[in-house]
Amino acid sequence: xxxxxxxxxxxxxxxxxxxxxxxxxxxxxxxxxxxxxxxxxxxxxxxxxxxxxxxxxxxxxxxxxxxxxxxxxxxxxxxxxxxxxxxxxxxxxxxxxxxxxxxxxxxxxxxxxxxxxxxxxxxxxxxxxxxxxxxxxxxxxxxxxxxxxxxxxxxxxxxxxxxxxxxxxxxxxxxxxxxxxxxxxxxxxxxxxxxxxxxxxxxxxxxxxxxxxxxxxxxxxxxxxxx
Ligand SMILES: [Ca+2]
Ligand SMILES: [Ca+2]
Ligand SMILES: [Ca+2]
Numbered sequence: 001x002x003x004x005x006x007x008x009x010x011x012x013x014x015x016x017x018x019x020x021x022x023x024x025x026x027x028x029x030x031x032x033x034x035x036x037x038x039x040x041x042x043x044x045x046x047x048x049x050x051x052x053x054x055x056x057x058x059x060x061x062x063x064x065x066x067x068x069x070x071x072x073x074x075x076x077x078x079x080x081x082x083x084x085x086x087x088x089x090x091x092x093x094x095x096x097x098x099x100x101x102x103x104x105x106x107x108x109x110x111x112x113x114x115x116x117x118x119x120x121x122x123x124x125x126x127x128x129x130x131x132x133x134x135x136x137x138x139x140x141x142x143x144x145x146x147x148x149x150x151x152x153x154x155x156x157x158x159x160x161x162x163x164x165x166x167x168x169x170x171x172x173x174x175x176x177x178x179x180x181x182x183x184x185x186x187x188x189x190x191x192x193x194x195x196x197x198x199x200x201x202x203x204x205x206x207x208x209x210x211x212x213x214x215x216x217x218x219x220x221x222x223x224x225x226x227x
Contacts, residue, residue: 025101025116029080032120033088033098038081041071041117044104045078048113052078054106062115064102071102071117080115088119089156096158123161127153140195147177148189 029042045052050060055075062073062080072083092098098121104113129151136148155162166187168176174189 025114027113028116028118030118030120031082031086032122033086034122034124035082035086037083037085041080041082043078044073044080044113044115048104050078050106052076058106058108061105062102063105064100066100066102070100073104086119088121088158089125091119093156121158121161123157125156125161127155127163129153136189138191138195142191142195144191144194146191148191150176150187150189152184152186 027042027044027047031039031041044050045055052075054060055073055078060073060075062069062071064070068084070082070084070086072081073079074081086100088098091100098119100117100119102115102117104115105111106113131151134151138146138148150166153163153166163185164180165185166176166178168174168189173191173193173195175192176187177190178185178187180186
C-alpha cells in the first residue's frame with residue numbers, strides 16, 4: 001500500500017513537472033507566410049542546445065496537433081525548415097497575431113521541447129468590396145455637406161497590409177472623408193455641390209472610382225430626383 005502511495009506521489013510530481021515545462025515555448029521563431037518549401041525557420045540544434053549527433057541517435061522528431069506537417073527537422077544539420085504551405089489567412093482568419101505551436105521530441109531519455117513559430121503576414125490579398133455596385137439615392141434637394149457612408153472594403157490581410165484608405169476620382173459633386181482607426185478604414189461621401197437633375201451638364205450617371213490601397217474599384221453612383 002505504501003508503495004502505491006509513493007508511486008502516486010511520484011506520478012503527481014512527474015505530471016506537475018511536465019505541466020510546468022508546458023508553460024512557455026523554449027524557443028520562438030518567426031517566418032513569413034507563403035514561403036517556399038525548404039525555407040529555413042531556425043537552427044533547433046543550436047537554439048535547444050542539442051548536438052546534431054544526439055538528434056540522430058535519439059531520434060528527434062517534430063510533433064503537432066495540426067493536420068498538416070508544416071515543419072520538418074533536418075537531423076543532419078539541425079535546421080527546422082518549412083514543409084508545407086503556410087497560409088496565415090487560412091490558419092488565423094481575422095486575427096491580428098498568428099503562431100503555430102509544435103513540439104520537438106527526443107527519446108532515451110524522453111525530452112520534450114516546445115517550439116513556437118510566429119507567422120508573419122504578407123500582403124497577398126487585394127482589398128475588395130462585397131458588392132460590385134452600390135446605389136445611393138440622393139435627392140436633388142439634398143444640401144451640401146450631407147454625408148453618405150460607403151460600404152466597407154474587405155481585405156483578408158492584417159494591420160498595414162489591410163484596407164488603409166479610400167480615394168475618390170476627381171469630381172465636382174462629392175469629396176471623400178476617410179477615417180482610419182485601429183484595424184480598418186471607413187469612408188463617407190460628402191456632397192460638395194447640390195445635384196440638379198434638370199441641368200444638362202450633369203450626366204444621369206456619375207461614375208466614381210474608389211481607390212482602396214492602390215487598388216481601383218469602380219463604383220457607380222446613380223443620381224435621381226426626389227425618390
Ligand atoms: Ca496568405
Ligand atoms: Ca496575408
Ligand atoms: Ca492586402
